[in-house]
Amino acid sequence: MEAMELVLLGPPGAGKGTQADHLAAHFGVPHISTGAIFRQNLADRTPLGLEARRYMEAGQLVPDEVTIGMVAARLQEPDARAGFILDGFPRNVAQAEALDRMLARSGVGLTAALLLEADRDLVMARLTGRRVCERCGATYHVEYHPPKVAGVCDVCGGPLVQRPDDRPETVARRLDVYEQETRPVVDYYRRRGLLVTVPAEGAENEVTRRIIAALHHRELEA
Numbered sequence: 001m002e003a004m005e006l007v008l009l010g011p012p013g014a015g016k017g018t019q020a021d022h023l024a025a026h027f028g029v030p031h032i033s034t035g036a037i038f039r040q041n042l043a044d045r046t047p048l049g050l051e052a053r054r055y056m057e058a059g060q061l062v063p064d065e066v067t068i069g070m071v072a073a074r075l076q077e078p079d080a081r082a083g084f085i086l087d088g089f090p091r092n093v094a095q096a097e098a099l100d101r102m103l104a105r106s107g108v109g110l111t112a113a114l115l116l117e118a119d120r121d122l123v124m125a126r127l128t129g130r131r132v133c134e135r136c137g138a139t140y141h142v143e144y145h146p147p148k149v150a151g152v153c154d155v156c157g158g159p160l161v162q163r164p165d166d167r168p169e170t171v172a173r174r175l176d177v178y179e180q181e182t183r184p185v186v187d188y189y190r191r192r193g194l195l196v197t198v199p200a201e202g203a204e205n206e207v208t209r210r211i212i213a214a215l216h217h218r219e220l221e222a
């Protein structure tokens, strides 16, 4: 397969971060999550993190002026030359247009925009049981992906906590923001013939296999 320049779309809790990790390992390209970059900045108490915090805690999008520049800088880093899995960006049409301009400047075209399709019950079940490592950001689920020792990260031994934006009120807001701001991005890529839709239900490795098969299939058809 050629270079892999992939955008992952889907509602909160669909499994974008989980699948992006598997796909990044499979294709040998970096997993770039805007949410994870904001959370790392917040943990490090940088001005960017402190600015992003109030939006994240309210379940709102961080302003484009902040987000777009951050992604442009990240895509300039050497490891992103061979490709990337973008998780959580673009999240509105202005960001999608900005990404097109960034890629055009470096002569790169997206391989596909992959939509992880999940209904409300599925995302609620996944978000309410999610736990993340406070130290390294690794993601678990109390039922579907429990750590070996309850409350302790398998990777680094750090404490597992609930993400502040996984509280029910904030989840409801994030789902609304997804429908209003991010749905149009799905149509944006559909019109450009880049959209690949994959159901998000089923076990983690089953979803990964489904995604890789869908990407191969698309390549054969192209």
Ligand code: AP5
Residues within 6 Å of the ligand: 010, 011, 012, 013, 014, 015, 016, 017, 018, 019, 034, 035, 036, 038, 055, 056, 057, 059, 060, 061, 062, 063, 067, 087, 088, 089, 090, 091, 095, 126, 127, 129, 130, 131, 139, 140, 141, 142, 144, 145, 165, 174, 200, 201, 202, 203, 204, 205, 207
């Ligand atoms: P972000 O971090 O991107 O959050 P999100 O889009 O709401 O998505 P999540 O991370 O909640 O879900 P996911 O799809 O990654 O699911 P996961 O793999 O963890 O953004 C957070 C905030 O940052 C935003 O609200 C906004 O404020 C800001 N932000 C980020 N990007 C921005 C942008 N571009 N512009 C502006 N603001 C931005 O899986 C969920 C759970 O399910 C886990 O517990 C996992 O273990 C489990 N699970 C996963 N797959 C399976 C499976 N197949 N079977 C069973 N369980 C599974």
Ligand code: MG
Residues within 6 Å of the ligand: 016, 017, 018, 033, 035
């Ligand atoms: Mg995520």
Ligand code: ZN
Residues within 6 Å of the ligand: 133, 134, 135, 136, 137, 138, 153, 154, 155, 156, 157, 158
């Ligand atoms: Zn950890």
